[in-house]
Amino acid sequence: MAAVLVGGKVCTPEGILEPGVVLIEGENISAVAHERQLQPPPGVEIVDAAGSWVLPGFIDVHIHGLLGHDCMGLGLADVIRGLPAFGVTAFMATTVTRPAVEIDALIPQMAAVLADPPSGARCLGIHVEGPHLSPKRPGMANPEWFLPLSCAELDRFQELAAGSVSMLTFAPEEGAAMETMPYLVENDVVPVIGHSDADFELVERAVALGLSQATHTFNAMSPLHHRAPGVAGAVMALPQIVAQLIGDGHHVHAGAMKVLLNAKGVEGTCLISDAAPFAGLPAGEYRWGEYRVLVDGETSRLADGTLAGAHALLDSGFRNLINLVGLNPAEASQCASTVPAKSVGFGDRKGQLLPGYDADIAVLDADFWPQLTIVEGDVVWRAHA
Ligand SMILES: [Zn+2]
Structure with a gap:
C-alpha cells in the first residue's frame, strides 16, 4: 500500500521522532522523518497515529502457539x-x-502451511526445540522422547520440514551435538543452547564452533x-551468545532480568514469549499433545507445578521490560524487535524502522497496548475493528 503514519512517537535507531512520519510504499518503508521534515505526498492514505507509539513490529523467535492454536501442525495457520x-x-x-511418530506427522503439516501462508504475521522458519535435550534439564518435556542430535537427524528434520528449519535448540553435552554444530551453521540453522546441563567450559567450546x-x-x-x-554464567559472560529472555514476569524474576540486561545490554537480549498453545485462554485444564496443563489465567503448569510454556504474548513482555525492569521504550524495542531480527539473519530487512526495510509496524497506545499492526505494508489487524 501507499500510506503514511503521522503524528506518533516514532521509534528509530537514532531516537524517538515526535511527532514522526513513516511513509510506506508497497511492502517497504520509504521514509522515516520528523513531521517538520516530511510532508505526506498527495494521494496516499493517511493513518493518524497521534498519541501513539510507532515501533518496529515485535519478532518472537520462540513461540509455540496462542489462543488454542499450536504451531506444531495445521494450527500454525491460525497462529499466523x-x-x-x-x-x-x-x-x-x-x-x-x-x-517421534507425531513429530513425523506434524512437521510436514507445518511445512504445508508455510508453503501457502495466510495473511498475518510472517513466519521466518521453524525453531526445533527438542527432542535433542538433556534429561537433567527437561523443563516440561518428557525425557522418554529425547533423541541424540546428529547430522542425519538434522537432515531428517529438514526433509520433514521441506527445508524450513532455521533454528535448533539443543543440549551440546548430549550425544554428537558438538560434532554436529558446524553442520548446523553450514545449513543456515541457528544453533541455540537450551535445556542443557553443560558446564562453562563446554559452552566456551560450543561458541568456538558457532553457538x-x-x-x-x-x-x-x-x-x-x-x-x-554453568550455562547461565556462560550466557552472561560470553558476548557471542544472544540471550533469549521470557518476559512474562513468572519464568524469571524482574531482579534476574535486570542482572541479565546488565550483563548482556539490550543489544544482547532477545525478548521471547515461549507462549503455549493455550496462551491467552481463560483459566482451565488443557491438553498440549500428551501433556496435561493447568492454566490459572497468568501461568500454565504441569500437575507437579513445572511451568509449561508461558501464558503471555510478546507485547506483555515488552510492557514488563518497561514497567518491571525500567527500560525505556527504545531499549525495550531493541529487545523485542531489533535483536531477534538480527539473531535469525533478518537484521538487514526487519526489526527497525528504516527506509528500505520491510514495513512491519506495531502501533501501540500510550500504555503500550497494540492498536494497529502492519506486516510488509498491509494493515493486518486493528483494535476494535
Ligand atoms: Zn519453548
Whole structure:
C-alpha cells in the first residue's frame, strides 16, 4: 500500500521522532522523518497515529502457539492469523518434544502451511526445540522422547520440514551435538543452547564452533554458581551468545532480568514469549499433545507445578521490560524487535524502522497496548475493528 503514519512517537535507531512520519510504499518503508521534515505526498492514505507509539513490529523467535492454536501442525495457520493482535509481525514457529511418530506427522503439516501462508504475521522458519535435550534439564518435556542430535537427524528434520528449519535448540553435552554444530551453521540453522546441563567450559567450546544464542536464559539450564558458572554464567559472560529472555514476569524474576540486561545490554537480549498453545485462554485444564496443563489465567503448569510454556504474548513482555525492569521504550524495542531480527539473519530487512526495510509496524497506545499492526505494508489487524 501507499500510506503514511503521522503524528506518533516514532521509534528509530537514532531516537524517538515526535511527532514522526513513516511513509510506506508497497511492502517497504520509504521514509522515516520528523513531521517538520516530511510532508505526506498527495494521494496516499493517511493513518493518524497521534498519541501513539510507532515501533518496529515485535519478532518472537520462540513461540509455540496462542489462543488454542499450536504451531506444531495445521494450527500454525491460525497462529499466523492471531499474532498481529499482539503487535507481532514476524516469528519462528517453535516445536516441542513429542513422540517421534507425531513429530513425523506434524512437521510436514507445518511445512504445508508455510508453503501457502495466510495473511498475518510472517513466519521466518521453524525453531526445533527438542527432542535433542538433556534429561537433567527437561523443563516440561518428557525425557522418554529425547533423541541424540546428529547430522542425519538434522537432515531428517529438514526433509520433514521441506527445508524450513532455521533454528535448533539443543543440549551440546548430549550425544554428537558438538560434532554436529558446524553442520548446523553450514545449513543456515541457528544453533541455540537450551535445556542443557553443560558446564562453562563446554559452552566456551560450543561458541568456538558457532553457538550464537541461548534458549530462555535461566530456565531449564545449569544455573550460575560462582565456582561453577554453568550455562547461565556462560550466557552472561560470553558476548557471542544472544540471550533469549521470557518476559512474562513468572519464568524469571524482574531482579534476574535486570542482572541479565546488565550483563548482556539490550543489544544482547532477545525478548521471547515461549507462549503455549493455550496462551491467552481463560483459566482451565488443557491438553498440549500428551501433556496435561493447568492454566490459572497468568501461568500454565504441569500437575507437579513445572511451568509449561508461558501464558503471555510478546507485547506483555515488552510492557514488563518497561514497567518491571525500567527500560525505556527504545531499549525495550531493541529487545523485542531489533535483536531477534538480527539473531535469525533478518537484521538487514526487519526489526527497525528504516527506509528500505520491510514495513512491519506495531502501533501501540500510550500504555503500550497494540492498536494497529502492519506486516510488509498491509494493515493486518486493528483494535476494535
Ligand atoms: Zn519453548
